[in-house]
Amino acid sequence: MDNKIGVGTGIGKIILIGEHAVVYGQPALAIPFPATKIKTTIRRKKGSITLNCFFHQGLLSNSPKKLVGLVSVIEQIVHSFNERLEDFSIDIESSIPPERGIGSSAAVAIATIRALYDYYNRPLTDDELFKWANVSEQIVHGNPSGIDMSIIIGETPLYYIKGKAFVPFTFKLDAYLIVADTGELGQTQAAVSSVRKLIESNPEEGKSLIKQLGVLTNRVKVSIEKKDVVKLGQSMTKAHSLLKKLGVSNSSLDRLVSVALDNEALGAKLTGGGRGGCIIALASTIQQADFICDKLLSNGAKNTWILDMELIRNGQ
Numbered sequence: 001m002d003n004k005i006g007v008g009t010g011i012g013k014i015i016l017i018g019e020h021a022v023v024y025g026q027p028a029l030a031i032p033f034p035a036t037k038i039k040t041t042i043r044r045k046k047g048s049i050t051l052n053c054f055f056h057q058g059l060l061s062n063s064p065k066k067l068v069g070l071v072s073v074i075e076q077i078v079h080s081f082n083e084r085l086e087d088f089s090i091d092i093e094s095s096i097p098p099e100r101g102i103g104s105s106a107a108v109a110i111a112t113i114r115a116l117y118d119y120y121n122r123p124l125t126d127d128e129l130f131k132w133a134n135v136s137e138q139i140v141h142g143n144p145s146g147i148d149m150s151i152i153i154g155e156t157p158l159y160y161i162k163g164k165a166f167v168p169f170t171f172k173l174d175a176y177l178i179v180a181d182t183g184e185l186g187q188t189q190a191a192v193s194s195v196r197k198l199i200e201s202n203p204e205e206g207k208s209l210i211k212q213l214g215v216l217t218n219r220v221k222v223s224i225e226k227k228d229v230v231k232l233g234q235s236m237t238k239a240h241s242l243l244k245k246l247g248v249s250n251s252s253l254d255r256l257v258s259v260a261l262d263n264e265a266l267g268a269k270l271t272g273g274g275r276g277g278c279i280i281a282l283a284s285t286i287q288q289a290d291f292i293c294d295k296l297l298s299n300g301a302k303n304t305w306i307l308d309m310e311l312i313r314n315g316q
């Protein structure tokens with residue numbers, strides 16, 4: 001009994017196109033990002049629950065405000081099992097940089113929910129996992145579309161429309177996707193609420209931008225199906241300019257997008273909530289991708305990753 005343990009994992013996600021518009025019923029395309037991962041380990045340990053993670057090391061009950069979604073879901077799950085809220089420790093190891101638009105909050109929740117179910121030896125369906133992760137995401141983001149949780153749970157590329165059945169979207173493309181981190185914390189909740197305010201104060205402009213992003217997502221889907229990486233890149237860059245008009249970019253994101261485009265990226269845009277966080281850029285060869293990464297790193301990016309788009313599939 002003393003070495004009782006529960007383990008759960010969750011990977012990162014990348015939104016190719018459609019962020020923000022997806023909150024308003026437009027489609028979005030997103031892919032798993034398994035190069036980044038969260039692992040939660042729960043161990044039996046006498047006394048009050050402790051949490052060891054990037055943002056907090058100490059008693060769970062003393063966690064900072066930004067962890068309130070995670071703490072709430074832990075408490076609700078333990079309560080639903082009719083177990084006592086004590087006698088275990090939670091360790092969260094992460095290679096997903098937090099608050100960068102690549103899904104760390106949903107992945108932390110998902111890894112921890114999986115670990116709790118494993119620890120208490122209960123079966124967990126994907127629907128239950130989604131329901132619990134949504135408890136945390138509602139608190140963290142206010143009005144999540146569900147795209148982050150869906151990608152992280154399913155670990156497969158999706159063409160996603162809020163509230164509709166998931167449409168897996170596996171593909172092979174002769175191209176490379178660069179992810180570059182500005183190193184600045186993104187502000188998904190603030191960005192989502194500023195988009196809502198724009199739509200309320202200027203419905204004509206706001207709704208038109210959202211609709212144009214939806215049109216672009218459908219265009220990207222066709223470009224991917226036709227393996228037209230040039231058009232795919234052009235749509236990504238156009239999406240960035242629409243997101244900028246929506247007010248969710250910032251100078252660091254714009255700068256990295258420009259650096260990528262000045263160095264022959266086929267397209268580039270911010271990814272995720274914006275106002276910090278990461279950009280993505282498309283390159284046609286690995287040499288070009290390496291070159292663009294070097295340029296991004298010497299122009300302020302804190303980290304870069306390269307994804308081979310031939311290999312984007314379930315469990316890459």
Ligand code: MEV
Pocket residue numbers: 015018019020021022023101103141143144145146147148188192272273
């Ligand atoms: C965040 O990763 C994506 C947003 O579209 C918000 C959401 O869909 O919940 C900005």
